[in-house]
Amino acid sequence: xxxxxxxxxxxxxxxxxxxxxxxxxxxxxxxxxxxxxxxxxxxxxxxxxxxxxxxxxxxxxxxxxxxxxxxxxxxxxxxxxxxxxxxxxxxxxxxxxxxxxxxxxxxxxxxxxxxxxxxxxxxxxxxxxxxxxxxxxxxxxxxxxxxxxxxxxxxxxxxxxxxxxxxxxxxxxxxxxxxxxxxxxxxxxxxxxxxxxxxxxxxxxxxxxxxxxxxxxxxxxxxxxxxxxxxxxxxxxxxxxxxxxxxxxxxxxxxxxxxxxxxxxxxxxxxxxxxxxxxxxxxxxxxxxxxxxxxxxxxxxxxxxxxxxxxxxxxxxxxxxxxxxxxxxxxxxxxxxxxxxxxxxxxxxxxxxxxxxxxxxxxxxxxxxxxxxxxxxxxxxxxxxxxxxxxxxxxxxxxxxxxxxxxxxxxxxxxxxxxxxxxxxxxxxxxxxxxxxxxxxxxxxxxxxxxxxxxx
Amino acid sequence: xxxxxxxxxxxxxxxxxxxxxxxxxxxxxxxxxxxxxxxxxxxxxxxxxxxxxxxxxxxxxxxxxxxxxxxxxxxxxxxxxxxxxxxxxxxxxxxxxxxxxxxxxxxxxxxxxxxxxxxxxxxxxxxxxxxxxxxxxxxxxxxxxxxxxxxxxxxxxxxxxxxxxxxxxxxxxxxxxxxxxxxxxxxxxxxxxxxxxxxxxxxxxxxxxxxxxxxxxxxxxxxxxxxxxxxxxxxxxxxxxxxxxxxxxxxxxxxxxxxxxxxxxxxxxxxxxxxxxxxxxxxxxxxxxxxxxxxxxxxxxxxxxxxxxxxxxxxxxxxxxxxxxxxxxxxxxxxxxxxxxxxxxxxxxxxxxxxxxxxxxxxxxxxxxxxxxxxxxxxxxxxxxxxxxxxxxxxxxxxxxxxxxxxxxxxxxxxxxxxxxxxxxxxxxxxxxxxxxxxxxxxxxxxx
Numbered sequence: 001x002x003x004x005x006x007x008x009x010x011x012x013x014x015x016x017x018x019x020x021x022x023x024x025x026x027x028x029x030x031x032x033x034x035x036x037x038x039x040x041x042x043x044x045x046x047x048x049x050x051x052x053x054x055x056x057x058x059x060x061x062x063x064x065x066x067x068x069x070x071x072x073x074x075x076x077x078x079x080x081x082x083x084x085x086x087x088x089x090x091x092x093x094x095x096x097x098x099x100x101x102x103x104x105x106x107x108x109x110x111x112x113x114x115x116x117x118x119x120x121x122x123x124x125x126x127x128x129x130x131x132x133x134x135x136x137x138x139x140x141x142x143x144x145x146x147x148x149x150x151x152x153x154x155x156x157x158x159x160x161x162x163x164x165x166x167x168x169x170x171x172x173x174x175x176x177x178x179x180x181x182x183x184x185x186x187x188x189x190x191x192x193x194x195x196x197x198x199x200x201x202x203x204x205x206x207x208x209x210x211x212x213x214x215x216x217x218x219x220x221x222x223x224x225x226x227x228x229x230x231x232x233x234x235x236x237x238x239x240x241x242x243x244x245x246x247x248x249x250x251x252x253x254x255x256x257x258x259x260x261x262x263x264x265x266x267x268x269x270x271x272x273x274x275x276x277x278x279x280x281x282x283x284x285x286x287x288x289x290x291x292x293x294x295x296x297x298x299x300x301x302x303x304x305x306x307x308x309x310x311x312x313x314x315x316x317x318x319x320x321x322x323x324x325x326x327x328x329x330x331x332x333x334x335x336x337x338x339x340x341x342x343x344x345x346x347x348x349x350x351x352x353x354x355x356x357x358x359x360x361x362x363x364x365x366x367x368x369x370x371x372x373x374x375x376x377x378x379x380x381x382x383x384x385x386x387x388x389x390x391x392x393x394x395x396x397x398x399x400x401x402x403x404x405x406x407x408x409x410x411x412x413x414x415x416x417x418x419x420x421x422x423x424x425x426x427x428x429x430x431x432x433x434x435x436x437x438x439x440x441x442x443x444x445x446x447x448x449x450x451x452x453x454x455x456x
Numbered sequence: 457x458x459x460x461x462x463x464x465x466x467x468x469x470x471x472x473x474x475x476x477x478x479x480x481x482x483x484x485x486x487x488x489x490x491x492x493x494x495x496x497x498x499x500x501x502x503x504x505x506x507x508x509x510x511x512x513x514x515x516x517x518x519x520x521x522x523x524x525x526x527x528x529x530x531x532x533x534x535x536x537x538x539x540x541x542x543x544x545x546x547x548x549x550x551x552x553x554x555x556x557x558x559x560x561x562x563x564x565x566x567x568x569x570x571x572x573x574x575x576x577x578x579x580x581x582x583x584x585x586x587x588x589x590x591x592x593x594x595x596x597x598x599x600x601x602x603x604x605x606x607x608x609x610x611x612x613x614x615x616x617x618x619x620x621x622x623x624x625x626x627x628x629x630x631x632x633x634x635x636x637x638x639x640x641x642x643x644x645x646x647x648x649x650x651x652x653x654x655x656x657x658x659x660x661x662x663x664x665x666x667x668x669x670x671x672x673x674x675x676x677x678x679x680x681x682x683x684x685x686x687x688x689x690x691x692x693x694x695x696x697x698x699x700x701x702x703x704x705x706x707x708x709x710x711x712x713x714x715x716x717x718x719x720x721x722x723x724x725x726x727x728x729x730x731x732x733x734x735x736x737x738x739x740x741x742x743x744x745x746x747x748x749x750x751x752x753x754x755x756x757x758x759x760x761x762x763x764x765x766x767x768x769x770x771x772x773x774x775x776x777x778x779x780x781x782x783x784x785x786x787x788x789x790x791x792x793x794x795x796x797x798x799x800x801x802x803x804x805x806x807x808x809x810x811x812x813x814x815x816x817x818x819x820x821x822x823x824x825x826x827x828x829x830x831x832x833x834x835x836x837x838x839x840x841x842x843x844x845x846x847x848x849x850x851x852x853x854x855x856x857x858x859x860x861x862x863x864x865x866x867x868x869x870x871x872x873x874x875x876x877x878x879x880x881x882x883x884x885x886x887x888x889x890x891x892x893x894x895x896x897x898x899x900x901x902x903x904x
């Protein structure tokens with residue numbers, strides 16, 4: 001009977017396409033709301049894309065389409081706290097980068113050689129991910145098949161790459177339909193995006209150059225504001241301040257994302273953000289397993305996004321000698337314990353896929369953190385409510401609560417288990433079925449801000 | 457009887473006692489007390505007593521030197537270690553906006569190796585790719601501490617300038633790094649251009665300083681004008697004009713040294729040290745008259761055309777003409793044996809052992825303006841000292857212990873003893889990784 005009901009429900013239309021009945025009820029499911037205790041058997045009612053009711057004693061409305069979820073579990077939709085999904089061209093260039101967007105990407109114009117901070121090198125701070133989203137990016141379906149319903153997606157090219165947006169991963173016609181919050185913070189990179197790639201040999205060509213540039217931008221932004229205010233008060237007799245879109249973009253950003261993997265980088269970026277007086281989210285955090293790093297983060301009351309792309313040994317031919325230092329070996333061994341260490345230390349953190357699009361890769365990466373001491377419920381929180389809290393959207397996503405957006409994952413088995421099957425994913429109350437073999441494997445990795453692997 | 461008493465005192469010492477006595481050492485103080493056999497007392501990181509006889513404080517940890525040699529910690533006036541993400545911002549001919557302070561990497565193994573070679577303090581410089589390079593910083597080799605904790609508190613920061621081939625090579629469209637069709641050549645391409653860059657930059661800096669001075673004056677009068685734009689590049693040069701930042705100039709040839717002295721005096725600033733300065737012996741009087749120091753190599757030259765006309769007597773000749781001379785490393789490897797570099801000044805130029813050792817201790821301390829706190833073994837100074845098993849200017853001498861601020865940061869016996877544990881841990885991790893890889897490779901679960 002259960003099966004019959006389900007099939008009847010699923011049959012019409014293409015599998016990947018969403019169906020939008022006004023009211024739905026997920027019935028007889030184990031419910032893990034994250035924000036409260038687990039409900040052994042209960043019902044979640046979805047109405048007009050929002051969660052209308054949740055509990056063990058909830059009536060199924062007569063008009064509702066019913067999903068009989070006997071033996072299944074409902075979780076809040078996962079949030080990928082740092083992603084590039086939906087951003088044109090972002091899927092290319094990653095390792096095994098097959099996640100090409102459906103629409104060919106226009107190559108950016110060749111970069112003018114920069115002669116100093118005044119040329120605003122590698123800066124597109126005015127970009128807003130929400131304006132760039134390609135609704136037909138094939139990565140959307142792949143990522144959603146991991147149970148991810150919400151992504152904070154960023155333009156990532158350059159030093160000031162632009163502002164990220166929080167989007168719901170529906171398969172829509174237009175990018176705008178997906179946008180939850182258009183401006184979620186300015187994405188900065190120091191290494192790969194900074195002096196590693198592009199730039200035509202111009203300024204900046206070193207890490208200290210990138211840092212000096214960022215510092216100068218914020219000095220300029222302060223000065224720009226002063227001059228503009230004065231001009232606004234009384235323009236007469238005053239030279240017109242020149243419009244600077246780079247500074248406009250920086251000023252419009254209410255927080256910045258800075259990369260840091262090693263402890264020295266974490267220390268450096270915490271100090272830098274304090275110096276710039278900018279609210280900051282730190283991303284990467286590979287060496288956050290080191291007690292010194294966790295302590296620094298705790299003391300600074302920092303928000304941290306931990307990359308799920310755990311370090312792996314380089315590919316070597318069999319006769320090649322293993323020359324990695326003890327420090328590098330330790331890093332590879334202990335990096336997956338970082339979430340557990342941060343949890344223990346009471347640091348505010350979330351996990352992010354770091355381009356691990358394929359559900360199998362993503363699942364395995366989360367499992368690795370769990371195998372390295374992170375309690376399962378904490379892993380779930382780090383991929384739901386904690387991410388929502390860091391971005392200030394816990395009033396609409398991140399947990400199963402009445403009134404929140406109906407972003408849900410229905411599974412057979414505990415989420416993040418080896419043999420778990422994701423049965424359905426609901427985004428904005430729209431139901432999607434995960435694809436068996438998702439197109440696309442990996443998106444680009446985030447920034448490597450210093451000397452990769454440390455000094456040898 | 458005395459020994460028995462001493463043992464009793466040691467037993468009383470609390471764990472991690474901050475009082476240390478190094479006794480029975482052949483001490484080369486590089487200070488007014490000269491060389492003698494005796495003891496040094498360290499309390500709270502500072503040297504409190506130096507002498508043949510000292511008052512033994514209660515509860516002191518005693519290091520029995522047994523006739524080994526104790527010298528002040530070695531100071532390297534020119535190093536490029538301990539930096540992250542490159543030490544050259546060579547994209548522009550004036551990169552004074554960048555600062556080594558921002559990229560200190562306390563994990564650089566070169567720090568530990570320098571420490572094991574007796575170096576306790578190093579001047580970390582920007583590279584020489586451009587006429588006016590980045591801001592520099594003095595670090596103590598406090599291995600294991602954080603970036604901020606390595607900074608030499610109170611040492612005036614510096615800035616790197618460079619003359620000759622390096623700064624003009626980057627601007628040369630034929631040859632040189634990064635040159636080619638896609639690269640836009642960077643000014644300057646000649647030695648004339650290098651001089652012009654420096655003079656122009658200081659013209660700008662003076663205008664910038666005037667703008668800010670005028671602003672400050674208006675604020676002082678109680679007005680509230682809009683401040684001028686802060687420019688990090690010119691700010692660093694303004695600090696040079698205001699004697700708040702030392703200028704360290706990379707140079708080789710006599711002509712460019714004279715050029716630099718003229719340009720500096722015309723522009724109203726002072727060169728603190730000439731670095732490398734291989735032809736300094738030709739213009740030693742002029743260098744001395746400007747009041748600049750010279751930090752050179754003992755016998756390293758001919759690695760390029762402008763470094764051809766060098767002699768190993770350079771250091772001694774400059775010193776005899778009244779120049780304050782030091783030896784530097786410019787290199788992580790050379791940094792590990794600056795003691796024997798200093799020793800070469802005894803062979804070439806006939807300096808005595810005190811004069812020679814001064815070239816890597818008190819002289820670089822003076823050049824960096826930190827001689828009030830380091831550079832010699834004197835009461836009141838930081839307890840930065842190195843214990844060698846033999847005569848420290850010899851190649852055969854091995855560093856036994858290195859103290860910085862009275863803390864032992866390197867102990868040869870301890871380092872050797874710990875090696876086996878580290879090797880075992882490394883092997884364990886390698887084996888673990890290999891096992892995991894083998895397990896992972898062939899299997900692919902059927903349900904995926």
